[in-house]
Amino acid sequence: DVALNAAEARRKFEMRDYAVALLDVRLPDESGYGLLEELRATRPDTAVVMISGVDDPELGRAALEHGAYAYHVKPVGATQLYLLVVNNLRRRSVEMEHRANLARLEGMVAERAEQMRRAAELQAGMLPRSPFQEDGFELAAHFTAAREISGDFYDWYRWSDGRVTLSLGDVMGKGLPASLMMATARAALRGVAGVNPLEDGVKQAAGVMMAALEANQAYVTVFHCTFDPRTGDLEYVDAGHGHARLLRGVTSQDLLPERSAPIGIFPDTKYVTGKMTLNPGDSLVVFSDGLLDLRPDLATKDVQLPYDARRAGTAQQMVDVLAHGARDRDLVDDVTVVALKRTNLRSRPSP
Incomplete structure (x- = not known):
C-alpha cells in the first residue's frame, strides 16, 4: 500500500x-x-x-x-x-x-508477589496478638520479617489450669522454605501441649519435624517454656536457641543455664528441662539472633539489657524498646522479641 x-x-x-x-x-x-x-x-x-x-x-x-x-x-x-x-x-x-516474554515475566512476578502477600498475611495471622494480659502476668512480642515471609515464629496460649506455654523458634534459612518449616514447628509444639515432663514433649515435637528438616537440610532453634502465674515457676527447654534473659526487676539479670542442641542436628538429642522462678516484677525476655544486628552488644550474654528496656513499665514497652528501629531499616535476618512479665495477682475476696 x-x-x-x-x-x-x-x-x-x-x-x-x-x-x-x-x-x-x-x-x-x-x-x-x-x-x-x-x-x-x-x-x-x-x-x-x-x-x-x-x-x-x-x-x-x-x-x-x-x-x-x-x-x-x-x-x-x-x-x-x-x-x-x-x-x-x-x-x-x-x-x-x-x-x-517480558509481559509473561511481569505477570509471573506479579502473581508471585500476590502469593507472597497472601502467605505473609496467613503467617501473620498465625501469631498471637500482642500484648496479652491476664491476672498475674503480661505477654508481648515484636516481629519484623527480613523478607515478605519469615522463618521466625512465636506462640503462646493458656491452659485450662491457668499455666501458660510460650515458644519462640528460628528456622535456618529465609523465604518460603523457612516459612513452611516454621508452620510445621509451631504445629508440632502445639501438638505436644500437656505432655510431661517438658523435655519429652519437645522430643516428640522434634520427631514430627525431623523428616521435613532432613528434606530441607535445615534445623530449628527453639525456646519452649511453661509458666505458672500463681507461683512464678518457669520450666523451659532451650534447644540451641541461647538468647534468653531473666530480668530480676530493674537492677540485675540471670542467664538460663540449661541448653540442648538445635532440633534437626542430631536425631538422638537429649533435651534438658531447666527451672527458674519469676518473682513479681521479674521478666523473661527471649529474642531471635536477628536482634543482634540491631544490638550487637547483646551477643555478649553477660551484658545487661539496655536500661530503658529494664525499666519499662509493661512487657510491650520492653519489646518495643529492644526492637526499636527494626521496621526502619533493611534487615539481614528476621527480628523477633518476646517478653513475659510477672505481675502481682489481684486480690480475691475470701469465699
Whole structure:
C-alpha cells in the first residue's frame, strides 16, 4: 500500500495493521518525524524505516531517537529495499517476542508477589496478638520479617489450669522454605501441649519435624517454656536457641543455664528441662539472633539489657524498646522479641 501524505497514511493505518512502513522524512503535509512518533505510540508492532534524500548523520540520529528501526538515504535499489524489509521484519519479530516474554515475566512476578502477600498475611495471622494480659502476668512480642515471609515464629496460649506455654523458634534459612518449616514447628509444639515432663514433649515435637528438616537440610532453634502465674515457676527447654534473659526487676539479670542442641542436628538429642522462678516484677525476655544486628552488644550474654528496656513499665514497652528501629531499616535476618512479665495477682475476696 502507498500513501502520498500523512493524512492518507493515517487512514490506511486505521483500516489495517502493517508489519513494516517506509516513511519519508519530508511529507507534503507535515514532517515525517511527527508521524513517526505517533506510530510508535499507537502502532508499536510496526517497524518504521525512515527514508530521506539527505545524507545527514544528525537526521539519522534523530530518526532513531524517535523510534525508527533504521534510516536510509535515497535512492534505494530493489535489492537494498528487499534486504531492508527482510532485516527489519526479523528485528520486529525478535522485539515482539521480547515484549511478549517480558509481559509473561511481569505477570509471573506479579502473581508471585500476590502469593507472597497472601502467605505473609496467613503467617501473620498465625501469631498471637500482642500484648496479652491476664491476672498475674503480661505477654508481648515484636516481629519484623527480613523478607515478605519469615522463618521466625512465636506462640503462646493458656491452659485450662491457668499455666501458660510460650515458644519462640528460628528456622535456618529465609523465604518460603523457612516459612513452611516454621508452620510445621509451631504445629508440632502445639501438638505436644500437656505432655510431661517438658523435655519429652519437645522430643516428640522434634520427631514430627525431623523428616521435613532432613528434606530441607535445615534445623530449628527453639525456646519452649511453661509458666505458672500463681507461683512464678518457669520450666523451659532451650534447644540451641541461647538468647534468653531473666530480668530480676530493674537492677540485675540471670542467664538460663540449661541448653540442648538445635532440633534437626542430631536425631538422638537429649533435651534438658531447666527451672527458674519469676518473682513479681521479674521478666523473661527471649529474642531471635536477628536482634543482634540491631544490638550487637547483646551477643555478649553477660551484658545487661539496655536500661530503658529494664525499666519499662509493661512487657510491650520492653519489646518495643529492644526492637526499636527494626521496621526502619533493611534487615539481614528476621527480628523477633518476646517478653513475659510477672505481675502481682489481684486480690480475691475470701469465699
